[in-house]
């Protein structure tokens with residue numbers, strides 16, 4: 001046998017960092033980090049030789065120390081610093097993958113004012129980042145949104161699709177549309193940390209733009225399909241963020257089925273009379289795309 005590929009590290013490293021500001025307010029960041037290393041490490045798999053293995057526990061400690069000694073925001077900067085650390089520190093490591101999931105702690109409004117040090121978790125939505133530092137090849141950064149659950153009660157259609165003896169789905173010009181947004185945008189490779197540092201303001205702006213574009217397009221478009229709507233979202237993000245080379249969406253179609261209640265005294269609850277629906281846990285549609293610059 002031959003070892004065709006290998007990477008290893010520590011997953012689910014939970015990190016919280018507080019920033020105590022001059023004005024007495026405090027900011028918090030909570031993330032879950034995964035680091036995976038590649039390089040001249042095959043001997044650990046094939047010859048029980050661990051000489052070049054940076055232990056996963058060492059990687060966990062490195063996450064904590066890096067979070068203490070460097071900014072954790074924007075997550076693209078933190079992930080890039082952490083991944084580049086492995087290339088700079090361990091000659092046998094050739095690639096370091098760092099994935100960061102940032103959880104939401106939204107500042108509370110108390111008596112009409114932002115509270116200096118109290119926050120709440122407004123949803124399972126996360127901001128996600130993947131950074132890969134490769135020796136002598138720069139740093140690739142992928143930013144994204146996960147778990148943003150949205151629904152619209154109308155303004156969604158699906159008709160004109162192929163019909164044959166397997167097709168039961170009726171065409172619709174007015175349906176509920178719900179999805180859990182997974183979106184990502186890939187940045188042009190950074191030559192190194194200096195170039196990442198120059199983009200720091202751009203990372204937060206891009207995340208705000210991508211999140212706004214996603215929700216605005218979802219809300220405003222009378223969607224002819226999930227496919228078309230996600231393409232319009234991607235196109236706008238590419239137009240807004242010149243340094244992004246491609247945009248990816250993966251959108252489950254979380255169905256809400258009409259319930260025919262006509263068996264009960266002729267109760268009308270389908271078509272234009274539909275008001276009570278059955279939300280479906282499964283199965284779900286899944287629509288995916290990658291859109292790149294022309």
Ligand SMILES: O=c1[nH]c(=O)c2nn[nH]c2[nH]1
Nearest residue numbers: 158224225226227253285
């Ligand atoms: O937006 C949609 N796209 C599809 O491909 C599909 N198939 N069934 N329902 C659907 N809705």
